[in-house]
Amino acid sequence: MHTSRAVGHKPGTTGHGSHTEPAWVRWLLISCAIAVISILVIIPVVNVFYQALANGFDTYRHQLLDDAETRHAIWLTLTVVPVAVVLNTIFGVAVAWAVTRFQFPGRTILIAFIDLPFAISPVVVGLMIMLMFGRLGIWGPTLEHWGIKIVFAYPGLVLATTFVTLPFVARELIPVMEALGADEETAAVSLGANGWQMFWRITLPNIRLGLLYGVILCNARAMGEFGAVRVVSGGISGETDTMPLRVEKLFQEYELPESFAVASVLTLLALVTLIAKTLLEHQTQQQLARADDEQAET
C-alpha cells in the first residue's frame, strides 16, 4: 500500500495524464479487461450465490445448518484460522523486527526463506508435514509414544494452514518497518522506555495499518487453504474437514445445492475481507494525504 501511494502522487500516472493512444486502442483494452474480469471473476462469483439461493433462503439455511458435518466444517474453519493468524502475526512481527533492526549473518537468506511457503505447492507442504509428524514420519513414533496426535487432527490443520500463510504478515511489515527506521525507537529508549514499552507505545502504533493489512490477507488465504490441509486432514467427515474440504466432498457426492451453499459462505467471507482491505487502503491514503496537506499548510 505504501508503494501504491508513491505512484499515486506521481503526476502523469494517475490516468488523467497522457492520452497519446488513439481512442479505439483505449476502448479495446478497456473492453478486454472488463470481458476477462466478467467471465473469470464476476459471473462465477454471482453464480455461486445464485445457485446457493436458487431454492429460496430457507432451503439455503437448512442446507447449511441441518447437516452436522457441514456445521462441524464451518466450526473447524472458524477455530483453525484464528490460531494460524495469531501465530503468523507473532511470527511476522518478530521476523520483521529481527530483519529490519539487526544486522546478522544469514539475514538475506532468512528473508529469502520467508518467501518459501509462497513458492512451494501446498500439496507438497502437506506431504512435508506427513513426513515429519505422520506415523511413518521422523517424529511419528515418538509422538505416538506420548499419545500426541498431529496429523489427521486439529494440530495438523493448524500447522498446515500456518505454514502456507507464513509470509503474509512478515512480507507486509518488512518494508513498513524499513521505511520507519529505528530513530523513534531509539528516542524512546533514550527517554527511559524498556523494550516492551518501546514496542507497545512507539512501534505498534506506527506499524498498525501495515500489520492489520497483513493480518487481513493472511486471514483470507488461511480460510481458503485446500491443498496442504487436504493432505494432512485425511478427509474424515465431521472431524477434520474444513470448509473448503467440505465443499469439495459435497460436490463429489453430487450434493450440488449443499456444496454451493458452503461455497457461498466462503466467498462471502472473502468478499468481506476484500472490502475491509479496500477500506483500510482508502483510510491509509486519506491519512497520508491529510498529513501532506497539513505539512503544506505550515
Add this chain to the structure above:
Amino acid sequence: MSISIEHVSKHFGKFQALTDINLEVGSGELVALLGPSGSGKTTLLRIIAGLETANAGVVRYQDLDMTHSRPQERQIGFVFQHYALFRHMTVFENVAFGMRIRKTPNVEVAKRVKELLHLVRLEGLEKRYPAQLSGGQRQRVALARALGVQPRVLLLDEPFGALDAKVRAELRQWLRQLHDQMHVTTIFVTHDQEEAFEVADKVVVMQGGKIEQLGTPQEVFDHPANAFVMDFLGNVNVFHGRMQSGKVHLPGFEMAYPEYDHDVAQTATAYVRPHEVDLDRVAPNGAAMQVKVLQVHPAGSVAKVRVQSEEFGMALNIELSLDRYSELRPKQGEFLFASPRKVRVFKPADDYVI
C-alpha cells in the same frame, strides 16, 4: 554532573570508530564535539548516552562507572539529528513521554509539559502533530522532550544540522541562553566550527576516531595543535618549503624554527590564515613577495582578494578589513607586496596532508 571518558575505543567490524579516547567534562559545562563526518564524534556521544557500547574503556558519571548501564538507568536527555519525534503523538504527548514512562502523576505531567513548552516558546501548539510543525519547531519539541526527564546530562547530535541558516543562528543563541539558565551538563556534536565556537565553553576537535585538540574556542582557534586543526577551523594558505638547522625556508621568506635543528633538510609546510596577510604598495622591511591581484570581492564583512605570485607560481587568498581595503583600493592586474603576519609551521610528525 561531570562525565569522564577513560581509554574508550569502539570499532564496527573492521572500522575503527574511536581509538583510546580520554575526555573530562566538568559539571555544568557546555562542550562541543567538533569534527568532519566519520571522525567518531557521534559514536562518542552515543557511547556517553548508552545507545552504543564501547569495546574498551570506562564511562563515568561523576564517580559512578556507567559503562555497561542501559540508557534507561542514565537519566539523560538525547536530541537526535533528525529529531525522531513520535509521529503518532501530539506535541504534548511527545514532551510527556519520558514522564509517562516514569509514571509521573497526570497533574504534574500537565504542569511540567506546560513549563517546558513555555521554555521552548511553543505554547499553544500542544495539540499539533510533528508533521504540522516547521523544522525549527520540531527541533524545540525534541529539546523539550529531552528536558522532560530532568536529565543529568543533555546530549545533542548535530542539533541544528537540518535547519536553514537563519533559524540555525537563532536556535544556537537560544541554546546558549537556555544552558546559562539551567546549568545542565551539555555535550553537542557538530561539524560546523562556527557553531561550536559560538555556543560552547570548550571545544573538542576530533578526526579519525581521535581527539586532535581540546580547549576553549579562543585557545583552539589561536593556537591550533596541528595542521589538521588549523585547516579544519577555517581557510588557510599553504606554503611548501623546506626546513634545516633551525630555519624554515619558504617561498619569498624564511623564518626561525628552533624545533627542527637537524642538518638534514626536510620538506616543511606552513599555514597562513587569509586575514593574517598584509597587502601593500611599497615593499615592507620584513618578508614579502610580489604578487599580482587576480580578483577583488569587497562584498561582505571583509574584502576578499585573490593574488598570484608569478615568481613562485602560487595563489594566495587574502582577507582585508574594510578600512584597510578602502585605504588601499587594490585593482585587478596591479602588482602589490604580500607579507604574512603570522605563519604556523607544524612538525612533520603530524603527517597530515591538505
